[in-house]
Amino acid sequence: MRIQHNIAALNSHRQLGSNNNAVGKNLEKLSSGYRINRAGDDAAGLAISEKMRAQIQGLETATSNANDGISLVQTAEGALTEVHSMLNRMVELATQSANGTYDNDVDRANLQKEVDSLQSEIDRIAESTNFNGINLLDGSVGSTGVGKVAVDVKYAGLAGNAGVLALNSATAAQSTVDAAGTSPTLAAGDHTLNIKFRDADGNLADKSVSFTAVAADLDAAANNSALEKAVQEAFGDGYTVTATAGALEITSKTAGADDKLEIYQISLKDPDGAAVASAFGDITNTEGADAYYTLDAAALGAYDGEAATNADNYIFEINGAKFAFVDDADAAKALDSDVNYVKVQAAGTVDDTDTAAMIALINEKTGIGAExxxxxxxxxxxxxxxxxxxxxxxxxxxxxxADKFNKVTVSIDDMSTKSLGISGIDISTQPGASAAIDKIKAAINSVSSTRGDLGAVQNRLEHTINNLGVASENMTAAESRIRDVDMAAEMMEFTKNNILTQASQAMLAQANQLPQGVLQLLQ
Incomplete structure (x- = not known):
């Protein structure tokens, strides 16, 4: 028997310390709910779960971002709803003014007042609509592009001097293909007609269609119908195709400068795939043009400043700016201060030099493209x-x-009247009202397209939110399996370790009593 070292007590003490540590960890896990509270609990599990936590936080923030994006889109789309309503009202007013039952000086002037008011409100909405301080409809969140400056012309002296102002109707884009100098002889069978062109939207197109000749000579009248059918198939229903003796004329059904029809090349291949030499002649492309006014400066004349002369017969207005030709400095002084003027070379006559000076002045003051x-x-x-x-x-x-596929771009073009092409519409005259109808309808189509784009973005973001929710849920479940404690299993472990702790305490007490037996040997 030894008394210097109580091995049984040392063993019991070690077991007691180990059991106390185990109970402490059990209590920590049970009280926190986590299986991993420090790196020592599970180093690999901690690293994986922290990475998952970062991803979960990112997914939750992305969901919030997408919801903010929906709110932004709804703000812009809501404002455009009212813009649509005002444009529809403007169409109604323009159509009403285009009717011949109204008087220019009274009725159409009142209709123009409402149009002016609606234009001002559209511009106010475009400038003021914002989300969290970000302007949405002024073009600042749109793509860089080019807008039109429409022309609003007013001339008070039109009734007495009708020749001063004339309206030129819009023209359609047209391409003509001349017949070959010498008509090629065609082989029997189906030929292939290939056309390379730019369509109405400005996109390059390359179409190949089958062409079956009725006669051996391409320019024979019998081939006109087959040639028209083949070319019509290539261009679609938006164009009118006419074939005459091997020559082609393709005309857009929509007038205006927005149609970008342009043919670059047209060729014909025989049934064996070999090119038919000199099948067609020269190609001429004519761009479409929007309606515009022509001001006859010579007929307008120059203001002489005399008291008996009505200055209104010499002043014309473009987009709110007033202009006039004057004979001399004294005549200029007789005009109101807001009238921009050009002093003519010879009194009473407007020549080409005076006209060129007026064009420069108009373009500078209004931003239009006067020519x-x-x-x-x-x-x-x-x-x-x-x-x-x-x-x-x-x-x-x-x-x-930060990958590109995790970013959604929202682009909203400038919705001001200038960018919509309606800043200068004038329905105070019957021709002006007729021209304004198409311009306003084009603006309606532009707003409709923008609203459609916004609706598509909103639907996309809603699907994005649903996907982010599923991803976050699954990632949270995976992180939970690694990080969270199983309370039932941990309680079983705590119970076991608690009992072992009490047992080791009891055994330590018993082990401490063992050396007491040595005292009996010493008696």
Whole structure:
């Protein structure tokens, strides 16, 4: 028997310390709910779960971002709903003014007042609509582009001097293909007609269609119908095709400058796939043009400043700016201060030099694209162009990584009247009202397209939110399996370790009593 070292007590003490540590860990896990409270609990599990936690947080934040994006889109789309309503009202007013039962000076003037008011409200909405301080409809979150500056022309002296102002109707884009100088001889069988062109939307197209000749000579009248059918198939229903003796004329059914029809190449291959040499002649492309006014400066004349002369017969207004030709400085002084003027070279006469000076002044003050007419003393008051506000759209972060596929770009173009092409519409005259109808309808189509894009983005974001929710749920479940404690299993372990702790305490007490037997040997 030894008394210097109580091995049984040492063993019991060690077991007691181990059991106390185990109970402490059990209590920590049970009280926190986590299986891993420190790296020592499970180093690999901790690293994996922390990575998962970062991903979960990213997914939850992305969901919040997508919801914010929906709110932004709804704000813009809600504002455009009212813009749509006002444009529809403007169409109604323009159609009403185009009717011949109204008087220019009274009825149409009142209709124009409402149009002016609606234009001002559209511009106010475009400038003021914002989300969290971000302007949405002024073009700042749109893509860089070019807008039109419409032309609003007013001339008070039109009734007494009708020749001063004339309206030129819109023209359609047209391409003509001349017949070959010498008509090629065609082999029997189906030929292939290939046409390379730019369509109405400005996209390059390359179409090949079958062409079955009725006669051996391409320019034979009998081939006109087959040739028309083949070319019509290539271009579609938006164009009218006419074939005459091997020559082709393709005309857009929609008038205006927005149609981009342009043929680059047309060729014919025989049934064996070999090119038919010189099948067609030269190609001529004519762009479509929007309606515009022509101002006859020579017929307008120059204001002499005399008291007996009515200045209104010499003043014309474009987009709110007033202009006039004057004989001299004294005549200029007789005009109101808001009238921009050009002093003519010879009193009472407007020549080509005076006209050129007026064109420069008009374009500077209004931003339109006025041009000299072929007569040299008339001005074609055509729409101008203006660069839209530069922007690359607004990017939404809808994923947990910085990858490109986790970003959604929202782009909203400038919705001001200038960008919509209706800033200068004038329904105070019957011709002006007729021209305004098409312009307003084009603006309605533009707003409809923008609203459609916004609706598509909103639907996409809603699906994105659903996907993020599922991903977050599954990732949270995976993280929970690694990090969270199984309370039932841990309680069983705690019970076991608690009993072992009490047992080791009891055995330590017993082991401490063992050396007491040595005292009996010493008696």
């Amino acid at each position: 000299v007419n072929a007569t040299n003393t008339s001005i074609d008051l055509k729409a101008g162009t203006t660069a839209a506000k530069s922007g690359n759209g607004l990017t939404l972060q809808v994923g947990d990584t």
